[in-house]
Amino acid sequence: MTDPLLRIEDLRVEIAGRGRTVHALDGVDLDLAPGESLGVVGESGCGKTMTALSVLGLLPPGGRITGGRILFDGTDLAAAPEQVLRDIRGNSVGMVFQDPMTSLNPTLTIGAQVAEPLLLHRRPSRAEAWAKAEEMLRLVGMPRPAERLRSYPHQLSGGMRQRVAIAMALVCEPRLLIADEPTTALDVTTQHQILELVDELRARLGMAMILVTHDLGVIARRVDRVAVMYGGRIAERAPVRPLFATPRHRYTQALLAALPERALAGARPPAGIPGLPPSLLTRPTGCRFAPRCAHATDLCRAAEPELTDDLHETPPAGTAHAFACFHPAAPAPDTGPAAEVPARPPATATLRAPSAPPVRTEEPLLRLADVSKSYPLHGGPFGRRRPGTRQAAEVSAVAGVSLTVRRGETFGIVGESGCGKSTLGRMAVGLEAPSGGAVHFAGRDLADLTRRELRTHRRDVQLMFQDSATSMDPRMRVGAVLREPLVIQRIGDRAEQRRRIAGLLDDVGLPRGAVDRYPHEFSGGQRQRLGLARALALAPSLVVADEPVSALDVSVQAQILQLMRELQREKGLSYLFISHDLAVVRHLADSVGVMYLGKLVETGPAERVFTRPLHPYTQGLLRAGSGALAGEAPSAAAPPSGCRFRTRCPIAKAVCATTEPPPAEPDSAGHRVACHLL
Incomplete structure (x- = not known):
């Protein structure tokens, strides 16, 4: 041996x-x-x-x-x-750390950081080190590596930053x-x-x-x-x-x-x-x-x-x-x-309904009507356009999305990073105002609400953040974190607030003694339970869960998902569940919307979308373990004309470049697809 x-x-x-x-x-x-x-x-x-x-x-x-x-x-x-x-x-020995954003220096260019190990250990000339850095970026599949040498970490997507971290770890072979x-x-x-x-x-x-x-x-x-x-x-x-x-x-x-x-x-x-x-x-x-x-x-x-x-x-x-x-x-x-563990949920698998499904109605609770969100894009540290540059005027994060969440329903939003899922969630809870279109909750347009009515609305809709650790003030004990929304909304006296907090901790399976501890003293799964408890503190009708289990162990993930299901059955909650994990969404969601570069390309009942995907992008996501989707998504600052997916679509035709496909319903099952070729 x-x-x-x-x-x-x-x-x-x-x-x-x-x-x-x-x-x-x-x-x-x-x-x-x-x-x-x-x-x-x-x-x-x-x-x-x-x-x-x-x-x-x-x-x-x-x-x-x-x-x-x-x-x-x-x-x-x-x-x-x-x-x-x-x-x-x-x-x-090279090492790739878990979070490339925190392992990369925000003040140094990508080229300087990839070349640094070479300069320390092999001592080449600076020109040789930068040439090797460009070669490594090309080797790890970085688009336009010569340009990326002069970029900073915050200018790259999550996938690109991870490629930079791998290049740094491998540059000395x-x-x-x-x-x-x-x-x-x-x-x-x-x-x-x-x-x-x-x-x-x-x-x-x-x-x-x-x-x-x-x-x-x-x-x-x-x-x-x-x-x-x-x-x-x-x-x-x-x-x-x-x-x-x-x-x-x-x-x-x-x-x-x-x-x-x-x-x-x-x-x-x-x-x-x-x-x-x-x-x-x-x-x-x-x-x-x-x-x-x-x-x-x-x-x-x-x-x-x-x-x-x-x-x-x-x-x-x-x-x-x-x-x-x-x-x-x-x-x-x-x-x-x-x-072996299946790489993706098999296309022929069927979903078994829970033993006691939540009560749902056809009554719309949340309705997004052709909502859009764009952000201005300016150069320089103080928002000024740099002389001599040709930058896009805005980034199109969400572009004309319409969907409906019924009472008691879980609507899942899936898609790659940067497709606009989180922006859509923030507009749903009123943290972002849409650039176009309207957000209706319980039949009311949020843009028409008075200040007093908006205060009431914030009791009915709550956001469960992706990173529970950074969404809670580290200087506040858990009791104060959970009590804060009750105080702001002037609900109950101190004794009643303590009783409600104790009930919330019981609901999410945490000991009542947790009120005296700080957030950092809990595990990741426990902090996510605290995030759910805080979202439930005001007894909302809708919870928008933004990647709530993406960084959790599979065992803790299963506990959180089961808990969310149980609370939905007991309290009649509706969820807008945002995730990039298809298996998790398939387990939890009743309906699914698939987003790509700010657009909804496919929506419908979860079982139907997962077992009979029609859009080429959805099909690629479900077969992503076999490399069905290649390349990086285009920039939202310069989206492709016509169908935004056409630059990565294996069956794209000339019409896809000139005309945006409207959503169509090929059958009567509520399954809608935006594709010219169906």
């Missing part, structure tokens, strides 16, 4: 701060051969990112390695001095690439492009790779082996095919059951995992998953299982299927590709 490029032996990491110590990693063992790809998966807080950061010596303040070794090409990085680590970072959640918040087409790009570059450069993610669906076809982490330890480790076909650890089973793709394939709702991962402030006694496991026994609660195979021997970290479980699932024969 080839000697490992990277070997992690019994790694232990502690993080000290504020009078307490978190045992982040407690005996992690991993091997990685040259050219091999390893996926590291698990819920937030299980130790995935901490393992990756330990390799590069980038632990957070208070973090330190207290035991074990990290051998990279024979060098123990756990004991190496800082100068050795500096020589390795970005040179022999490292032997190992660590990618930490590189596609978490990207839409399905950009996600596919980025993962295909990483696969291609890894094969071309002969790199090994560690792909860190909480989404098992992402790694199903991207890695050779998988390590499942839980509570700072390895719970299961196996080649990717056996792990997906016959997961042995009960935690791995639960993660797979929570995937929306598998839930749709089995015509059932995603199954959340009850409870939360251990806090790791103390070393748990027994199996760390026992408090959440339906198969746990007294043995599981008293002793900690070792990572072994079926013969109860500690296997090598290469090809063996190892698991740390006293009561593993029974092994089953490999059933082939059908056992």
Whole structure:
């Protein structure tokens, strides 16, 4: 066997701060051969990112390695001095961080940032470094790379920024690439492009790779082996095919059951995992998953299982299927590709209605009538047009969208990043005024409401933000965050407000003692529950949920979706659910609208749109895992004439360039499509 490029032996990491110590990693063992790809998966807080950061010596303040070794090409990085680590970072080991916007310097051009690792480690001339930077941008598929060298991060889309981050990590052609959640918040087409790009570059450069993610669906076809982490330890480790076909650890089973793709394939709702991962402030006694496991026994609660195979021997970290479980699932024969996670919901799958569906009526609650939203585009830091430039006068974010949300209905909006979904949601709640058209709520045009009536309207419509962490004031305790809308709307006295807050916490499954804690003291899933509680504080009729589960673990995602369904049945809520995750929208929505570059190109009942998509863009989204959609969407500052999708459409004709297709209803099922070629 080839000697490992990277070997992690019994790694232990502690993080000290504020009078307490978190045992982040407690005996992690991993091997990685040259050219091999390893996926590291698990819920937030299980130790995935901490393992990756330990390799590069980038632990957070208070973090330190207290035991074990990290051998990279024979060098123990756990004991190496800082100068050795500096020589390795970005040179022999490259890293792609989760959020490219925060990992890129907003004050430096793209060219300067991509060239920086070369200048530090290889010391070429500045001209050579910039030429290599342009070559890397071209290699990662960046449109017009020579122009992008002079751009700044904020001028690029999310997919482009992720390509820049990959170019920075690969510019020195490292032997190992660590990618930490590189596609978490990207839409399905950009996600596919980025993962295909990483696969291609890894094969071309002969790199090994560690792909860190909480989404098992992402790694199903991207890695050779998988390590499942839980509570700072390895719970299961196996080649990717056996792990997906016959997961042995009960935690791995639960993660797979929570995937929306598998839930749709089995015509059932995603199954959340009850409870939360251990806090790791103390070393748990027994199996760390026992408090959440339906198969746990007294043995599981008293002793900690070792990572072994079926013969109860500690296997090598290469090809063996190892698991740390006293009561593993029974092994089953490999059933082939059908056992893998579907890349997208299958076109022939049917949706099973919930056991107690919410009560819906035909009465329109929200109606958008030909709404448009444009933003002025100016140059310079103070809004002045730069001399000698030819810039567009405005950006067309939303262009002539009409839709209706009925009482008790969930209307899903899907599309790629930058298509106008969030702008549409902000207009629906009244945070943005449309440039054209009208927004009607309960039969009233929002533009006609008086100031007093608009105050009442804000009680009936609430927005659930995508990033729950930044949507709450970090200086306010949770009790004050939830009480604030009640105070503004002058609802009840202090005692009644406290009772309502306690009821809200009960509704979203959080302890009443949460009122005394700050938002940062909660996990991502708990903060999203708080965001839902705040949206429900005024008992609204409509909740606009803007990407509410895009960055959550699949288990927490399943819990939030189930909770939203239950609250809809109990309170008669309507949802405008905005997401780029097709499987999530398909599970939750009754009706669906597909947006592209500010336009609704297809609308209709969810089951019909997903099983019989008619627009070429919708068909491409559903097959995005196979590369059906190529290239970047055009700029909203200069949208194509006629059909906006024609520049990426495989069947476009001459009429598509000259005439905008009107929405048409090919049947009587309420399924409307804007396409000339149907």
